[in-house]
Amino acid sequence: MRAWLSTLGVVAQIAFRNLFASRLKTFIVGGIIFFGALLVVAGNSLLDSLDSSMSRSVIGSVAGHIQVYNAKSKDPLEVMGRMMMGDPDLAQLDEFSRVRETLLKVPNVKSVVPMGISGALVTSGNTIDLALEKLRKAVNDRRKAKDDGESARLDRKIADEKGHVRQIVLVLQGDLKNAKTMLDARAIDKDDVEAVTRAASEAFWTDFDKDPFAALEFLENRIANQAADADLLFLNYVGTDPQAFAKSFDRMKIVEGTMIPPGKRGFLFAKHVYEEQLKLKAARRLDQIKEGIEARGETIAKNLELQRLVRENTSQVREILLQLDATKTADFRAKLQRELGSKEADVAKLLATFFQTDDQNLRARHEFFYRELAPSLEMYRVRVGDVLTIKAFTRSGYVQSVNVPVYGTFQFQGLEKSTLAGALNLMDLVSFRELYGFLSGEKLAEIKQLQAAAGARDVKRENAEAELFGTKPAGGAGDEPRRIEATATPGVGPAMRDLGESVGGKLQRDEARSRVFPAGEVETGVVLNAAVILHDPKKIDATIKAIETQSANDGIPLKAISWQKAAGIIGQFIMLARLVLYIAILIIFMIALVIINNALVMATLERVREIGTLRAIGAQRRFILAMLVIESLVVGLIFGGLGAGIGALVVTLVGKVGIPATSDIWFFFFSGPRLHPFIGTTNVIAAFIIVMLVSAFSSFYPAWLAMRVTPRQAMQEDE
Amino acid sequence: MKAIVSVKDAVKNYTLGNVVVPALRGVTLDVTEGDFIAIAGPSGSGKTTLLNLIGCVDTPTSGTVEVEGKDTRRLSERQLTTLRLHTIGFIFQSFNLVSVLSVFQNVELPLLLQRKLSAADRAQRVTALLERVGLRDHASHRPSELSGGQRQRVAIARALVTRPGIVLADEPTANLDSVTGQHILDLMKELNRTERTTFIFSTHDQRVMGYANAIIRLADGKLLEPGASPQPAAQPGRVPA
Numbered sequence: 022m023r024a025w026l027s028t029l030g031v032v033a034q035i036a037f038r039n040l041f042a043s044r045l046k047t048f049i050v051g052g053i054i055f056f057g058a059l060l061v062v063a064g065n066s067l068l069d070s071l072d073s074s075m076s077r078s079v080i081g082s083v084a085g086h087i088q089v090y091n092a093k094s095k096d097p098l099e100v101m102g103r104m105m106m107g108d109p110d111l112a113q114l115d116e117f118s119r120v121r122e123t124l125l126k127v128p129n130v131k132s133v134v135p136m137g138i139s140g141a142l143v144t145s146g147n148t149i150d151l152a153l154e155k156l157r158k159a160v161n162d163r164r165k166a167k168d169d170g171e172s173a174r175l176d177r178k179i180a181d182e183k184g185h186v187r188q189i190v191l192v193l194q195g196d197l198k199n200a201k202t203m204l205d206a207r208a209i210d211k212d213d214v215e216a217v218t219r220a221a222s223e224a225f226w227t228d229f230d231k232d233p234f235a236a237l238e239f240l241e242n243r244i245a246n247q248a249a250d251a252d253l254l255f256l257n258y259v260g261t262d263p264q265a266f267a268k269s270f271d272r273m274k275i276v277e278g279t280m281i282p283p284g285k286r287g288f289l290f291a292k293h294v295y296e297e298q299l300k301l302k303a304a305r306r307l308d309q310i311k312e313g314i315e316a317r318g319e320t321i322a323k324n325l326e327l328q329r330l331v332r333e334n335t336s337q338v339r340e341i342l343l344q345l346d347a348t349k350t351a352d353f354r355a356k357l358q359r360e361l362g363s364k365e366a367d368v369a370k371l372l373a374t375f376f377q378t379d380d381q382n383l384r385a386r387h388e389f390f391y392r393e394l395a396p397s398l399e400m401y402r403v404r405v406g407d408v409l410t411i412k413a414f415t416r417s418g419y420v421q422s423v424n425v426p427v428y429g430t431f432q433f434q435g436l437e438k439s440t441l442a443g444a445l446n447l448m449d450l451v452s453f454r455e456l457y458g459f460l461s462g463e464k465l466a467e468i469k470q471l472q473a474a475a476g477a478r479d480v481k482r483e484n485a486e487a488e489l490f491g492t493k494p495a496g497g498a499g500d501e502p503r504r505i506e507a508t509a510t511p512g513v514g515p516a517m518r519d520l521g522e523s524v525g526g527k528l529q530r531d532e533a534r535s536r537v538f539p540a541g542e543v544e545t546g547v548v549l550n551a552a553v554i555l556h557d558p559k560k561i562d563a564t565i566k567a568i569e570t571q572s573a574n575d576g577i578p579l580k581a582i583s584w585q586k587a588a589g590i591i592g593q594f595i596m597l598a599r600l601v602l603y604i605a606i607l608i609i610f611m612i613a614l615v616i617i618n619n620a621l622v623m624a625t626l627e628r629v630r631e632i633g634t635l636r637a638i639g640a641q642r643r644f645i646l647a648m649l650v651i652e653s654l655v656v657g658l659i660f661g662g663l664g665a666g667i668g669a670l671v672v673t674l675v676g677k678v679g680i681p682a683t684s685d686i687w688f689f690f691f692s693g694p695r696l697h698p699f700i701g702t703t704n705v706i707a708a709f710i711i712v713m714l715v716s717a718f719s720s721f722y723p724a725w726l727a728m729r730v731t732p733r734q735a736m737q738e739d740e
Numbered sequence: 741m742k743a744i745v746s747v748k749d750a751v752k753n754y755t756l757g758n759v760v761v762p763a764l765r766g767v768t769l770d771v772t773e774g775d776f777i778a779i780a781g782p783s784g785s786g787k788t789t790l791l792n793l794i795g796c797v798d799t800p801t802s803g804t805v806e807v808e809g810k811d812t813r814r815l816s817e818r819q820l821t822t823l824r825l826h827t828i829g830f831i832f833q834s835f836n837l838v839s840v841l842s843v844f845q846n847v848e849l850p851l852l853l854q855r856k857l858s859a860a861d862r863a864q865r866v867t868a869l870l871e872r873v874g875l876r877d878h879a880s881h882r883p884s885e886l887s888g889g890q891r892q893r894v895a896i897a898r899a900l901v902t903r904p905g906i907v908l909a910d911e912p913t914a915n916l917d918s919v920t921g922q923h924i925l926d927l928m929k930e931l932n933r934t935e936r937t938t939f940i941f942s943t944h945d946q947r948v949m950g951y952a953n954a955i956i957r958l959a960d961g962k963l964l965e966p967g968a969s970p971q972p973a974a975q976p977g978r979v980p981a
Contacts, residue, residue, distance in 0.1 A: 027859065031845070031852045038840035634836040637797060638898070639825025639853045641818060732797040732824070735836055736788055736910050 051660035058664030085552030184347025260453020278429020293443025415458025633735030657716030778952035829899030
């Protein structure tokens with residue numbers, strides 16, 4: 022045994038010394054192995070960390086561990102990463118309570134959240150419409166005024182509102198003047214110019230009181246259309262049971278307002294969407310500039326993106342101007358003159374100067390804006406408490422619209438900055454169903470009544486054709502499938518938002534808010550998909566199988582997919598990145614294999630005499646084999662170990678500091694502002710095994726060559 | 741006297757492509773213990789082939805080679821290796837030391853392969869041998885730090901360290917100057933005398949042959965009659981029957 026050890030010792034010694042003797046070769050081979058091992062450890066650790074953080078993001082924000090949907094759907098379900106694309110063609114799941122019952126039979130299922138995801142266009146409010154509406158209301162109220170005190174108050178109000186409209190007209194006049202310098206004269210409508218000139222004239226406003234309604238009509242028809250500043254917003258939303266959603270996705274937090282109460286219709290804006298799309302643009306841009314400077318350490322002087330934001334802020338003050346009536350204009354003028362130390366009287370110019378921010382004054386300007394100016398401005402196009410009219414195309418192409426009160430905004434903890442996690446707004450399931458073209462129980466009852474009155478009867482979907490064209494038409498045109506597309510909600514006019522104090526607006530808001538759908542509506546109705554939260558998230562694959570077996574037994578055609586699949590392209594990101602990494606590793610080790618193999622073959626050929634000598638003096642073939650294999654294993658061990666060790670060290674160090682999320686997409690992938698990579702022992706072991714295998718494999722051929730060296734070759738002289 | 745090596749009618753053919761090249765054409769000889777034999781002959785006469793057969797590096801195509809009573813044709817490759825390890829010492833024309841090992845380690849190498857002695861015993865024997873060949877002070881040197889003669893002395897020490905019955909030397913002085921060559925031969929001769937080690941060496945140097953107590957002359961793969969002068973070269977174009 023001891024002798025055997027000492028033989029091994031001499032083999033190792035020869036191996037070591039050989040490695041040292043041919044240092045260059047050793048370092049080249051070792052360098053490749055070092056880099057390979059480093060890549061395996063660091064790359065895999067990074068991807069594992071990314072995988073786990075991203076899974077937290079996806080699972081925690083909307084997907085859950087597993088998503089289920091109707092197996093008969095034409096398209097696969099995608100709950101994330103959809104922007105303007107159309108909805109996937111999903112078949113409905115008729116009765117959610119049955120779906121849940123089936124899912125809860127699977128032991129690992131903890132909870133089930135009903136869902137439906139879609140998107141719709143929403144028009145945001147138009148400032149001049151609001152101003153004219155207020156003016157009209159003031160004029161109306163003035164007519165009905167009971168006493169002098171009220172009349173005087175309303176006169177002042179009318180004067181104020183007139184001032185605001187005149188202000189808007191002035192802005193329009195300015196716009197037209199600018200247009201003249203930039204556009205061809207033919208591109209400007211003469212009638213428009215005429216209308217604006219008239220509305221801006223002193224005479225128009227002196228005459229206003231003579232026939233205010235005619236003047237208002239003129240303004241509404243000829244001026245308002247020129248002052249459109251409304252945006253078309255595309256909102257993605259998930260229709261769900263808000264309570265179940267909040268309970269299962271516990272990172273969800275209400276930021277402003279309140280949760281949608283149980284059994285009520287309602288809408289919650291994702292905080293990110295609310296800020297990004299609904300906030301006053303100038304304010305949003307100021308926020309973004311501040312964030313760029315403070316969070317990312319950029320400077321306006323150097324960063325082109327920040328420069329663009331400053332430029333837009335100075336050139337797009339119109340949005341603010343349109344909101345200012347005479348009083349506010351005067352107020353803004355005084356404040357801005359004081360702040361800027363300027364004598365300029367034009368508020369537009371003052372605002373432009375104010376927004377000309379640089380790295381020195383930004384913080385002060387930002388602070389000033391929010392302290393002095395913001396309180397007088399509508400900061401969001403939709404406020405918490407407003408009623409939102411959402412118009413969506415149903416699956417069969419009807420336009421359906423639903424009024425839902427906005428209860429507040431929400432975000433997911435740790436994902437505040439992520440566009441992806443913050444892209445989906447929340448809506449009650451009943452409103453969602455209506456928008457998607459399904460009937461709510463409420464409506465169904467209404468239609469039943471109508472059908473009864475018209476003498477119509479139900480015909481099953483599959484029999485419809487036979488009933489209609491087959492034996493005998495049963496009830497004439499009244500033969501409709503049981504589920505039909507809903508038409509527009511009757512009795513509720515499309516209105517973008519709470520119209521201030523207007524009676525109609527208040528009525529509409531109260532109506533929308535007081536509507537309660539019947540208990541069980543959520544439970545019994547249709548859903549498109551459902552998120553499944555598990556007790557043990559590690560058993561996703563097994564649970565998917567269990568769900569599909571269970572649903573087959575229960576006769577519900579459920580398709581279950583993991584969160585990766587449900588997240589669409591985003592879920593595949595890690596897989597893709599891993600694939601790239603594996604290919605890179607494979608290539609590196611293939612190259613390593615070839616290079617090491619070559620180097621060893623060369624070394625073997627150089628050492629034929631030495632090997633022959635060893636064989637002659639009594640070394641068995643296995644001694645030669647051991648010598649060469651040990652040589653490459655030693656290289657593998659030392660350099661591979663060094664690579665894996667340094668890789669682990671780098672990952673640990675980076676893990677301590679964290680990789681900052683530089684953009685919102687990384688916020689999502691990192692599930693927070695920083696990714697803290699961690700070392701997986703499996704990665705280190707994998708690196709070790711790969712390196713050892715590569716080292717061993719690469720020495721096989723040269724070792725085989727070496728074993729064929731005969732002792733006779735030691736005798737051969739180069740004669 | 742007992743024959744330590746017995747070669748009977750040994751024929752060795754090599755195949756080069758489709759051509760059979762005869763290297764030995766039936767050689768018969770006995771070597772007795774304690775001999776100091778020179779195998780002489782011009783290049784291509786079969787000296788190295790005969791040494792290879794005796795050294796168990798190769799086996800004859802026909803005929804027998806017995807080393808210490810063992811018929812090498814009946815031994816497996818592995819057994820031949822073992823036989824070499826324990827019975828035969830090799831000295832090469834180009835010394836063939838392991839360049840990455842020290843003088844001491846080179847000499848110790850066969851003992852390590854034998855796995856018979858403890859480290860202390862090995863050290864003692866190696867040191868004694870190095871003393872014997874006058875390289876005790878060079879034990880930790882690398883072969884590259886030594887002269888040709890010194891290297892060959894290391895090789896001799898390595899060949900003798902297992903106390904083999906036979907030491908084979910293939911042109912041991914060919915790469916050395918004449919003075920150094922003489923010293924090497926003196927050393928070999930002395931070891932032959934004191935240790936009773938059998939030496940068989942090949943040479944084509946007339947002066948070297950003078951050291952031998954028997955000369956085997958080879959020409960064209962055959963033994964020449966004792967006393968006959970060696971043929972200058974094989975006759976070209978002769979193909980064996």
